[in-house]
Amino acid sequence: MSQVLKQVEKIVVPSPKLQKEKDELVSRVLGLVEKQASSHAEIVGVELGGSFAKGTWLPQRADVDIFIRFKTTVQEKEFAEIGKKIGFAALSSYRPYVRYAEHPFVEAQIGDTKINVVPCYDVEEGRWKSSADRSPFHTRFMRKSLDEKMRNEVRILKWFLKCNGIYGAEIAMQGFSGYVSEVLVLNFGTFDGVIRAVAQLKQGQVIGNAGKKFETPVVIMDPVDPNRNLGAAISTENLGRFVLVSRAFLRKQSMLFFTEKRKKPAQRSSYRNVLVVSFKYKKRSPDIIWGQLKRAATSVATQIDQEGFSVLRKSAVISDDGTASLLFMLQTLTLDENQLRVGPDFFVADHVDKFVAANRKKSSVMWVNDDGKICFLQKRTHTDAKTFLGELLRKNLKSAGISVGLHDDMKRITITRGDMATGKSIKEAIVELVSTDEAIFSSS
Numbered sequence: 001m002s003q004v005l006k007q008v009e010k011i012v013v014p015s016p017k018l019q020k021e022k023d024e025l026v027s028r029v030l031g032l033v034e035k036q037a038s039s040h041a042e043i044v045g046v047e048l049g050g051s052f053a054k055g056t057w058l059p060q061r062a063d064v065d066i067f068i069r070f071k072t073t074v075q076e077k078e079f080a081e082i083g084k085k086i087g088f089a090a091l092s093s094y095r096p097y098v099r100y101a102e103h104p105f106v107e108a109q110i111g112d113t114k115i116n117v118v119p120c121y122d123v124e125e126g127r128w129k130s131s132a133d134r135s136p137f138h139t140r141f142m143r144k145s146l147d148e149k150m151r152n153e154v155r156i157l158k159w160f161l162k163c164n165g166i167y168g169a170e171i172a173m174q175g176f177s178g179y180v181s182e183v184l185v186l187n188f189g190t191f192d193g194v195i196r197a198v199a200q201l202k203q204g205q206v207i208g209n210a211g212k213k214f215e216t217p218v219v220i221m222d223p224v225d226p227n228r229n230l231g232a233a234i235s236t237e238n239l240g241r242f243v244l245v246s247r248a249f250l251r252k253q254s255m256l257f258f259t260e261k262r263k264k265p266a267q268r269s270s271y272r273n274v275l276v277v278s279f280k281y282k283k284r285s286p287d288i289i290w291g292q293l294k295r296a297a298t299s300v301a302t303q304i305d306q307e308g309f310s311v312l313r314k315s316a317v318i319s320d321d322g323t324a325s326l327l328f329m330l331q332t333l334t335l336d337e338n339q340l341r342v343g344p345d346f347f348v349a350d351h352v353d354k355f356v357a358a359n360r361k362k363s364s365v366m367w368v369n370d371d372g373k374i375c376f377l378q379k380r381t382h383t384d385a386k387t388f389l390g391e392l393l394r395k396n397l398k399s400a401g402i403s404v405g406l407h408d409d410m411k412r413i414t415i416t417r418g419d420m421a422t423g424k425s426i427k428e429a430i431v432e433l434v435s436t437d438e439a440i441f442s443s444s
Contacts, residue, residue: 004253005156005191011258014059023111026052026064029115033066040082044122049139051178054146056154061162062113067136069122072129079130080104082215083119084189091115100285102131114142126225139223142182156191157181163260164245164439166238172290172318174235177243180220183208183230199246209232232376244440256439270284272433273333275386276426277393278325281409282317289324290316292406297326299401303392304328308335309385317429324409325426329433333417334384338364343374390415 014022030048037043044362050065051057068086070079087106088096094108105118120132128134146154158181158433161167169177187207188194197207201218207220214229217236222228231239249257271424277300281289282322283321301311310331317325344351346368360366363376382388392400393415397407416422418430 002253004255004258007255008156008159008258009152010059012058012159013152014057018059020075022052022057022062025110025113028063029090030066033068033086033117034305036086037068038339040086042070042074042078042082043086044071047136047139049118049135050116053139054142055148055151056142056146056158056178056182058155058158058162059422060159062307063116064113065118065135067132068117068119069136070119072123074121076103077110080378081122083117087117090117098122100287105126105132107325128225134222134224134228138179141224142179142186145186146182150185150189153191153194154178154182154185154188157185157194159258160191160195160249161242163258164437166245169233170290171236171287171294175238176234177230178232179231180230183187183220183223186223195246195249198242199250201243241437241440245437248440268327268419269280270417271421271430273330274421274430275330275333275389275418276325276418276421276424276430277413278323278390278416279413280322281324281406283322286318288405289318292403293318293324296402296406297328300326300389300392301328303400304330304389306386307382307385307388308339308380309333309388313433315429315433317425319423319425321423323423323426325429326387327426327429327433329418330385335380335383337380337383338377339380341376341378342369343376345372346374346392347372348408367403386415386417 016317017410021121026048030046034046037046048065049067050063052062052064057063068083070082074082084098084104084106091106091108094110096106096108098104099107099116103119107117108115116351118132118135118218119130120135121129123129123133125137130280158167158178158379161176161181166175167173168175169180184194184207185191188197203217204219206219206221208219208223210219210221210229211226214232216229216231217239218231218234220231245257260427278427297314297316301314304311311328312331313329315327317327319325343355343359346352352374359376359378363378366374369375382391393402393410393413398404402410418434421427421430
């Protein structure tokens with residue numbers, strides 16, 4: 001192992017003292033959940049899961065999953081309600097709250113440890129009823145498949161992903177989950193093996209044994225479910241960043257790749273080309289609001305592009321004060337008042353006649369270019385991106401492609417240029433949008 005990885009191992013492997021403290025905490029909380037679950041005939045058992053149970057948890061991020069296994073005959077509504085009831089009762093001393101995935105689950109923060117009490121069905125392998133049903137099988141499989149050295153290799157990989165901003169399966173991130181990290185180490189043996197394989201990834205490459213064909217940039221098969229592609233949840237951007245940072249690390253191994261954040265912001269003038277659409281939103285599940293925001297950003301960016309303003313990058317951010325924002329980095333905020341339109345080839349008579357008839361009156365000049373295409377100049381409807389965006393979002397949210405779930409939230413919006421934006425979360429998101437990742441690109 002290189003000197004760099006030896007240093008990293010000291011950071012990511014919990015000390016015996018910390019392991020003992022966590023073991024005691026988990027044992028205590030597990031007992032509380034088991035006590036509450038014991039009075040419900042609908043429950044088959046309680047099982048510790050996640051990275052803690054698999055021995056791949058990071059000292060910097062100790063999340064503990066406790067699964068309540070229900071009989072398959074229990075109805076979905078009852079399954080969710082009893083799960084919440086047990087979670088709240090068991091964690092009542094730790095200010096529990098509800099989180100949502102496919103079904104609600106209860107979460108609490110105990111010191112630096114996050115506890116999740118999650119309902120699932122006690123199914124046979126492959127006969128899933130809810131998305132959480134696979135998790136106990138994942139835990140059992142990895143406990144059996146990973147030896148102690150491989151578990152520490154997973155920890156190194158997780159820290160590498162986290163320090164490079166691509167760790168986390170939640171929809172806000174669309175990065176690499178802890179389970180994907182385990183699957184990669186299982187396939188390639190070591191952290192070094194994973195990095196070397198990722199650096200040479202090919203379009204559509206399949207990692208693992210696929211039960212069917214998948215159309216994603218990379219296919220990472222779930223070893224517990226031959227029909228589940230873990231790569232489907234990873235964004236193309238994050239996959240690309242993983243490939244590039246792996247190549248950069250192989251060129252020059254350095255602790256820089258295991259140090260959180262080192263972004264080089266662009267010149268301040270770049271902030272001027274960022275438009276920020278902000279609004280207050282009614283609190284709901286993070287997965288729901290993030291899904292709505294990401295879809296909204298994509299739809300609005302398409303509308304901006306169609307108007308002639310080129311969207312270079314887009315993102316979204318949620319602030320602690322209940323504000324949601326869509327961010328768009330544009331090539332320019334203003335356009336010339338004249339717009340070139342190119343029509344059909346002059347040989348295609350029917351198309352030419354229709355094209356000329358539709359555009360003659362609103363064109364200042366029409367001609368045939370060197371490629372034989374009919375061209376004309378036309379006055380633009382909008383020359384200012386901020387004005388256009390305001391009209392688009394204030395007149396008809398539906399036509400802008402905004403999902404119905406955001407309509408009430410977006411009745412009142414503010415549109416701000418990036419260099420005029422306020423608020424810590426928004427400013428950080430703007431910096432992220434206009435920055436270069438030095439670890440990836442400085443040695444490319």
